[in-house]
Amino acid sequence: MERRTKHLVVLSGAGISAESGLSTFRDFNGLWHQYRIEEVASIEAWNQHPRLVLDFYNERRKQAITASPNAGHQALALLEQHYQVTIITQNVDNLHEQAGSSSVVHLHGELFKARSTQDPELVYQLEGPELNWGDTCELGSQLRPHIVWFGEEVPHFKRAAHLVRSADIFIVVGTSLAVYPASSLLNYLPEDTPKYIIDPRRPTLPRISNVSFIQAVASRGLPQLAQELIALQNLTHQG
Template identity: 60%
Template sequence: MKCLVVLTGAGMSAESGIRTFRDSNGLWNNYRIEEVASPEAWEKHPEVVLEFYNQRRKQLFEVEPNAGHRALVRLEEKFDVQIITQNVDDLHERAGSSHVLHLHGELKKARSTVDPDLVYELDHWELKMGDTCEKGSQLRPHIVWFGEPVPLFDQAVQIAKTADIFLVIGTSLVVYPAAGLIRYVERDVPKFYVDPQAFPVHGVPKLEVIREKAGKVLPKLVEKMLNRFA
């Protein structure tokens, strides 16, 4: 079975109604995004950081996967589908995708501030000051913030290297290190880049650029892939 690797970004979930990270010119309640998504922000005003992610989490409980998410699930009929996502939502999983790697963390999880291996599933949208891990330490969003390493990147690189087909959806390919994953895909592997603002990527052969929204074009592209490559 061929391995089809998918890299998804904010545009994938925007069609479900999830506001992208840079909406409103990168501002939230007059805070720059970096001021609510960094270790320094957590040290300075953790209550504000928690509220930012609480609002994002609350919205996530109110939205559903879109046609693009559902289309990717169909690929599992004929391919070993591995999804690498920059998104912190769980819409791929809720649509039915089996293998999803979250590069930047997961919104519906929290983790200990003293032991990063202590990670907890959240069944509600609100995380508050005073919510603690089993060691008595404050819980923080299970998110990779600006200035923090991306612990799952090496795993993502290994997945990208196994691709027989590589599909990029809804990302500008400018946020690193995730944007660099396409460089680890073998040169002769067919590659597809789906995004309304997609542009040719220099030095990446066999890349087909499709300037459309995922929800509109993916059902057709998936049908094409099932007939052409499977």
């Protein structure tokens, strides 16, 4: 009888992108230090000064264009040769996709997409780094960044929770699990699911079972873990 391919689910956060040179959301540099996050990344900010919000994301997009996937991203893509891999990411960049990962769920939106302010189902791939005031959708309404802002629901959370429930193996990398609701995804894991947390600083977590910690940055910890999981899968198939 043919064995079922195990489902490996990954929750990734800003730490893995930071190793590719991308500033974390709260550390984004330059003139934006004078603004609170809520002034450039909330629905209230968009309603009050949309051009400022557009400028902020244009600058983030320009920075993201210069970044390349690191060894951590590449290790996750490699694992697709041995597992069914789904990545649930809090990151808005496309570095997982650039590395070759084929199943990525963006909890907080996607930096290189825009959507209609009239119909949220109308989502467009951006052709360049800028989205400007006056850029409209096919209905004629202003386009906005395809980002989940403060004050907005996370539309893919139910899907993410379903994926976590189905995990045979679960990996957390690049996130301190301090941002809700992503942090609550751990609650959907079956107790007996093997869990791996890769972090240079061991995070404080609620009591969870069957967890292994790898105290390393993503670009070191993920390749190490990937080789272990590939070896484990090869042994399983040989047996």
